[in-house]
Amino acid sequence: MKTIDYIKNAVKTESRDFSAIGERLQxxxxxxxxxxxxxxxxxxxxxxxxxxxxxxxxxxxxxVNLREEMGDIFWYCAIIADELEVDFxxxxxxxxxxLKARYGEKFSEDKAxxxxxxxxxxxxxx
Numbered sequence: 001m002k003t004i005d006y007i008k009n010a011v012k013t014e015s016r017d018f019s020a021i022g023e024r025l026q027x028x029x030x031x032x033x034x035x036x037x038x039x040x041x042x043x044x045x046x047x048x049x050x051x052x053x054x055x056x057x058x059x060x061x062x063x064v065n066l067r068e069e070m071g072d073i074f075w076y077c078a079i080i081a082d083e084l085e086v087d088f089x090x091x092x093x094x095x096x097x098x099l100k101a102r103y104g105e106k107f108s109e110d111k112a113x114x115x116x117x118x119x120x121x122x123x124x125x126x
Contacts, residue, residue: 098123
């Protein structure tokens with residue numbers, strides 16, 4: 001396949017209803033959630049880059065920087081929590097309840113591969 005053919009075929013699957021996308025971006029909720037989501041991805045990338053440089057390039061592991069990136073991740077999570085009107089405590093408790101439903105008291109590959117997504121969703125919705 002020629003690269004130009006790939007590009008022509010790939011962009012056929014792009015969401016191109018830019019009017020609808022623009023309308024959705026007018027929502028303050030969507031703006032804040034997008035800001036939080038982009039920020040999470042950015043900070044996670046910075047965290048991983050520092051770890052990559054240690055593991056693959058032999059650079060000293062900078063745990064101060066890792067903690068700083070973790071703090072930035074929390075900051076973006078706070079924006080998301082505020083917009084979704086949730087408390088970290090509730091999110092953490094539901095997450096642990098979901099993990100207990102998935103694994104019981106201990107991780108196993110079998111349980112990871114045979115999840116009951118309906119049960120997990122019910123836990124998250126209640």
